[in-house]
Amino acid sequence: MQARHTGKRSRTAPLTKRKTSKTMTREELVRQIFQKKSFLCVGLDVDLNKVPKHLLEDEDPIFTFNKQIIDATAPYCVAYKPNLAFYEAYGIKGLTAFEKTVKYIQENYPEQFIIADAKRGDIGNTSKMYAQTFFGEYKVDALTVAPYMGEDSVVPFLTYESDKKPWVILLALTSNKGSFDFQQTVDTEGQRLFEKVITKSQEWGTPENLMYVVGATRGEMFKDIRKVAPEHFLLVPGVGAQGGSLQDVCRYGMTKDCALLVNSSRGIIFADSTKDFANVAAEKAKELQQQMKEELEKI
């Protein structure tokens, strides 16, 4: 436990291959971050209207695109986050590409944390089926979950095969405009809904299996988030295309364990649409990694 909190031992231990039958632990994730000097998550949100034209002749353009993006960016990131919407939209072919992508990462980059961004959540017996899909079949490390339906919609994900220890990443404060509609509603006890989601859900999971989605678009909000979630990892979309500042996120949100995964999708994977796209993606990922390295050195 000491290693996780001080980071000393784990940060200097050699990079080891993990067993894919288990999800990545918090300790392993923290170790990856300090070894790679990166807390970058690359969002694999593949839109066939945006991939380089020459790939469209390929038999499986989504997977071919992903494979090249992954090979190019893996040195600079610690996590990949395919959003299911972009795969489901292409039906059976899309889901096959999703499955192949996850397997490709697991087999070739087992040190990468894999997040299925699917924002699921339903009544107990139904969430259990979704848990089976994502943790039993696809074997990802983490799944994003929507909190609206409460405890029995979230817990089946956390308790799915306890030796596997899957992660839930619960929506708290998202980066979109609509986050003002309900998430910031103040209740009679002075708590905003996203704060209530964070405090209440700590009765269901721990910093070892529960993270929160917190958008980067309002950096100073991370101060408030850290008051109610001082230790939990935060998955942070909204840097780049959506205008959030990496420096603000780190200033207010970083802990001594880092405890941040900052996601960039479009800003990396669609930075270029020529045959050189993978090299440009690598450059963009490296740029972010360099900024992250600076931030990590301040800890």
Add this chain to the structure above:
Amino acid sequence: MQARHTGKRSRTAPLTKRKTSKTMTREELVRQIFQKKSFLCVGLDVDLNKVPKHLLEDEDPIFTFNKQIIDATAPYCVAYKPNLAFYEAYGIKGLTAFEKTVKYIQENYPEQFIIADAKRGDIGNTSKMYAQTFFGEYKVDALTVAPYMGEDSVVPFLTYESDKKPWVILLALTSNKGSFDFQQTVDTEGQRLFEKVITKSQEWGTPENLMYVVGATRGEMFKDIRKVAPEHFLLVPGVGAQGGSLQDVCRYGMTKDCALLVNSSRGIIFADSTKDFANVAAEKAKELQQQMKEELEKI
């Protein structure tokens, strides 16, 4: 418009086949309800651990099960609601069964309203992809959507190809225990979160393309719901297996247009696990339809 409000003209018009290139309108749905004297929605939540054993030898047991359930129950219901979790859990095979089920209903029972129960919702460009999947590819009439991410996560579903007029069924007050965690949180203006979801979302959609999920487990809550949504259709889970009372739901929730779709899944489709399962499902559906007929006659 008069027909929709008084129901007179529409309720006596003949049962016509609709074009599946468009989703069903409110007027058509109301007409179906009064002609069939039913507002039953059958939930197609197929769990292979619960289907009759002899079907497991079949090449596509999920579709075979659904086909027999649909043929047996179609006279007694106006809608079918497959929950995506139960199909995704079986991977590509499960999704193929989902697709075949939707097509089977569209081709053989075009008067049935088809709801994909998927509880999706994401940032704008991502919700648009989900809309493409469910309205563009599968061509269902309605999709259940989670409200947590607000306006720009919901509107892309409502505006997907405006001539198609797809329906959104927004989670408001669900039937599970976890609905107490956040949905009933009272804000500083005295409004509970589910009421805020209902009032706010009326800026985005109308009773012609927006419904709400309201669980049957607390019948008297329908009084409060009707104060904020006097006209909207409500999709009501929780009658039967979860203990809700049909009579209470109707007493407090029914309007002169009915404006209720009451769902039953396990209570119908898994009522029997022998070779006679479809007949027993038909009996159970008919029992509910007979009670619904009585309630409709009170209007």
